[in-house]
Structure formats: structure tokens, C-alpha cells
Amino acid sequence: MPELPEVETTRRGIKPWLQGHAVTQVIIRQPKLRWVVPEAVMALQGQVVRELTRRGKYILLHTDAGIGLIHLGMSGSLRIVDADVAPRKHDHFDLVLASGKVVRYHDPRRFGAFLWADGDPLQHALLRDLGPEPLSDMFDGDYLFAQSRQRTVSVKVFIMNAHIVVGVGNIYANEALFSAGIDPRCAAGSISRERYVQLAQAIRQILTYAIECGGTTLRDFVREDGTPGYFKLELKVYGCTGQACAGCQNPIIQITQGQRSTWFCPVCQT
Structure with a gap:
């Protein structure tokens, strides 16, 4: 998608x-x-x-x-x-x-x-309740920390909520959480301000780089000229079930959260 x-x-x-x-x-x-x-x-x-x-x-x-x-x-x-x-x-x-x-x-x-x-x-009814753009000045770790208080939903589901922040879909949520070293199963409200600063930076960096690469071609997406995006070559955990973690060489595991697949390293992400 x-x-x-x-x-x-x-x-x-x-x-x-x-x-x-x-x-x-x-x-x-x-x-x-x-x-x-x-x-x-x-x-x-x-x-x-x-x-x-x-x-x-x-x-x-x-x-x-x-x-x-x-x-x-x-x-x-x-x-x-x-x-x-x-x-x-x-x-x-x-x-x-x-x-x-x-x-x-x-x-x-x-x-x-x-x-x-x-x-x-x-x-418009489809736009007025959306959260901030992740590449805008309105989005940072302090914002995520403030929005996460008292929330028991997992942090991965939290950052994929378009009312919290737009555009962090499944691919980039998995990759950002790995980059920030955060276990996707953690409750959003249990994560510290410092770790949210790391996560917000990871989201911005990964989305920015993915745009530079022309997006991610997994199945359906092609660019306006019919060519694929190349961020797929940079994926560290998404779709990597059983492959060696780039950080510790332990296998990447796959679970289901909110009816979506989640991939993470149980050693590097805590």
C-alpha cells in the first residue's frame, strides 16, 4: 500500500x-x-x-x-x-x-x-482531524511524549494512528522502531520523553531517506514514470522474518499487532 x-x-x-x-x-x-x-x-x-x-x-x-x-x-x-x-x-x-x-x-x-x-x-471531513505531518516543525519527541500519556495501546499502533501523526504506515513504523531500539509491544504511555525524541528523529530520518529513494516497491507501488522505488533495498526488519538482525545477528521475529504484521529484533529493541 x-x-x-x-x-x-x-x-x-x-x-x-x-x-x-x-x-x-x-x-x-x-x-x-x-x-x-x-x-x-x-x-x-x-x-x-x-x-x-x-x-x-x-x-x-x-x-x-x-x-x-x-x-x-x-x-x-x-x-x-x-x-x-x-x-x-x-x-x-x-x-x-x-x-x-x-x-x-x-x-x-x-x-x-x-x-x-x-x-x-x-x-474537508477526511483531512480536518489528521495529526501533524511527520516532516513538519509541529512533530517532535516532545509532541509524541505529550500525546502518549495514559495510553496503554502499543507504541507501534500509537505512531500508526493518523490522528496522532500522518503517514507513518506499517513499513516505516517497523523500521523507525528498530532504528530507535524500541520494542513495538511497549505501551505508548510507558515510554520516556528521551526515547520519544529518538523515535521522532528516526521517523523523520527514515521517511526523508525513503522519499529520496523514491519510496518502497513491495508489490503494487511504482513511481509516476512506471519505475520502482528503491527503499526496499534498505529495509532492516520489515518482511525479514528469521533473517539475521543487522545489529546483533539474532533472528528477526514476526508477530501480529492491530491486525498488521510487526517485525522486530527482541535483543536490540527493548
Whole structure:
């Protein structure tokens, strides 16, 4: 599933093709995504994309008429293709540009979204209650420590809560906790301020590096030009069941938390 680095990689990749360019046509082939694509998205036609931003895992297309919101879901991708390239199966919508290029959305599982906001997009029902961006100045160890007090949920589930901080999905939660040496099973409220400082730094460093690598290709994610992301080559624990820990050579173990798989080193993470 595309996580924050994959979405940010996509945003950066399509930005030169979209920002400052006019959308001449919106083609919806399959409106039944996670939510039915609203008729309001047709307001993009004839509009210049003034800015392309991201909030959490949503890509925001800012125009004078309103803002388009795109979510990649579990298997979605946005690619830049020439207008004469025939759509494939699971190519659900196109944004045709005056330049002759097309931004094409591909999503085999149809769990993504294409929505519309007339006012402040940050007040949209899907965005207004999100936590801070992990790469912003609002996110640090002091913030995590304050939010974690009295919480008995595991620290891994805690940092994956989008109301606490956005974009720390399963891959990067596992990797950040390993980097910080924190056992993912620990109760969030039991962890000290000092260790949360380490964890916040690990989250920022790992997400930043993953973006530089173009994201993580595990199964579905590809970049806007169809090439894979390469952070997979840097994974220390995620998906590494039974492999030797990079720190102590003991085997990485796998458990289930909150219906998601967790990988960690029982020696290095305490």
C-alpha cells in the first residue's frame, strides 16, 4: 500500500507536468472507487492547476474553481502518459492536459479516491482531524511524549494512528522502531520523553531517506514514470522474518499487532 514516501514521490513526480498547466478534460471510466467519484470533479476541466500539495496520503490539486483530492488507496498509482496511449484495464480516470500529456490513475483494487473540495481543503471531513505531518516543525519527541500519556495501546499502533501523526504506515513504523531500539509491544504511555525524541528523529530520518529513494516497491507501488522505488533495498526488519538482525545477528521475529504484521529484533529493541 502506498505510504507517505510513495505519495510524496508521486506528488513530486507529477508536479512538473501538472502545476501551472491547464486540464482540458476529465475522463472518468470507473466512478466506483472507495467512494463514488462526484460529478463536482468535472469543475477541473478548463482550470489551471495553481499548486500541487500533499496532506497525509492525499494529493491536492489547487485550482481557482476548487481543489481535487486524490488518494492512491491500497494499489493506486498516477502516471504520466501521452494522450494517444490506450488505457489499460484498471485505468480508472484521466486528467488530460493542454500539453498533450495525461495524468492517468491506475488502481486494480479500486480502493483509492478522487474527490472535490470547494472551500479550505484542510477542513474537508477526511483531512480536518489528521495529526501533524511527520516532516513538519509541529512533530517532535516532545509532541509524541505529550500525546502518549495514559495510553496503554502499543507504541507501534500509537505512531500508526493518523490522528496522532500522518503517514507513518506499517513499513516505516517497523523500521523507525528498530532504528530507535524500541520494542513495538511497549505501551505508548510507558515510554520516556528521551526515547520519544529518538523515535521522532528516526521517523523523520527514515521517511526523508525513503522519499529520496523514491519510496518502497513491495508489490503494487511504482513511481509516476512506471519505475520502482528503491527503499526496499534498505529495509532492516520489515518482511525479514528469521533473517539475521543487522545489529546483533539474532533472528528477526514476526508477530501480529492491530491486525498488521510487526517485525522486530527482541535483543536490540527493548
